Amino acid sequence: MNRAIAQKGAAGVATAVAQSVQYQGRKAIRQGSEQRRQEILDAVMRIVVRDGVRAVRHRAVAAEASVPLSATTYYFKDIDDLLTDAFAQYVERSAAYMAKLWENTEVILREMVARSDGSPGARARLADEIALMTMEYVRRQLMTRREHLIAEHAFHHEALLNPRLALLVSAHQEILLQGTGQFFQVMGSSQPHQDAQVLTGIISRMEYQGLLHGPQPHADEEMLGILTRHLHLVLGTTTPVCE
Numbered sequence: 001m002n003r004a005i006a007q008k009g010a011a012g013v014a015t016a017v018a019q020s021v022q023y024q025g026r027k028a029i030r031q032g033s034e035q036r037r038q039e040i041l042d043a044v045m046r047i048v049v050r051d052g053v054r055a056v057r058h059r060a061v062a063a064e065a066s067v068p069l070s071a072t073t074y075y076f077k078d079i080d081d082l083l084t085d086a087f088a089q090y091v092e093r094s095a096a097y098m099a100k101l102w103e104n105t106e107v108i109l110r111e112m113v114a115r116s117d118g119s120p121g122a123r124a125r126l127a128d129e130i131a132l133m134t135m136e137y138v139r140r141q142l143m144t145r146r147e148h149l150i151a152e153h154a155f156h157h158e159a160l161l162n163p164r165l166a167l168l169v170s171a172h173q174e175i176l177l178q179g180t181g182q183f184f185q186v187m188g189s190s191q192p193h194q195d196a197q198v199l200t201g202i203i204s205r206m207e208y209q210g211l212l213h214g215p216q217p218h219a220d221e222e223m224l225g226i227l228t229r230h231l232h233l234v235l236g237t238t239t240p241v242c243e
Contacts, residue, residue, distance in 0.1 A: 126235065
């Protein structure tokens with residue numbers, strides 16, 4: 001993994017994932033048919049977010065997309081194809097979004113590291129800054145990408161029963177893992193892969209709790225405390241003790 005990060009960077013890995021996505025349903029060949037195909041997949045996502053994966057049926061999707069039933073069965077022979085391609089489209093779009101995010105974030109992170117003189121105090125401030133940046137990322141996800149996160153968790157659960165979805169879930173998880181690994185590599189972590197696995201697990205739980213409970217008093221403060229502690233442990237600094 002470390003070599004992959006060094007060769008491509010997190011943004012490059014996300015772009016590679018986006019380009020590697022393969023669809024299962026019938027390919028669009030007529031003019032305007034690709035737009036209809038995407039409208040059908042978008043309808044699947046809306047149903048998943050609103051009613052859950054089990055509510056995805058050809059008739060329900062056709063009604064949601066305002067297309068004839070024959071259109072859904074033309075492009076997708078069964079529900080498995082509908083679900084797989086809907087999540088494939090989600091992964092493709094998410095990878096493109098994350099590629100831009102990692103590209104911008106890496107610039108900021110390298111500037112933060114460059115300002116640090118390597119002293120214990122400077123490393124502690126770096127941990128605090130990165131913890132705050134990570135907390136703001138989670139908060140922004142919950143505020144502006146809530147429906148995306150709901151769909152993501154729904155498909156992750158369905159992947160336990162569907163091997164084709166499991167492959168897409170693994171590819172999608174790799175995007176965040178690679179980007180976070182680059183975070184730690186730039187920070188000078190001796191084990192960026194392991195540190196990335198821990199942090200992505202923390203982020204995933206925070207997102208799930210945010211979806212489950214909605215906005216809560218002191219949620220940002222609690223998230224920031226957890227992230228600050230973790231990043232201080234990674235950098236080997238002392239977390240400030242609140243009196």
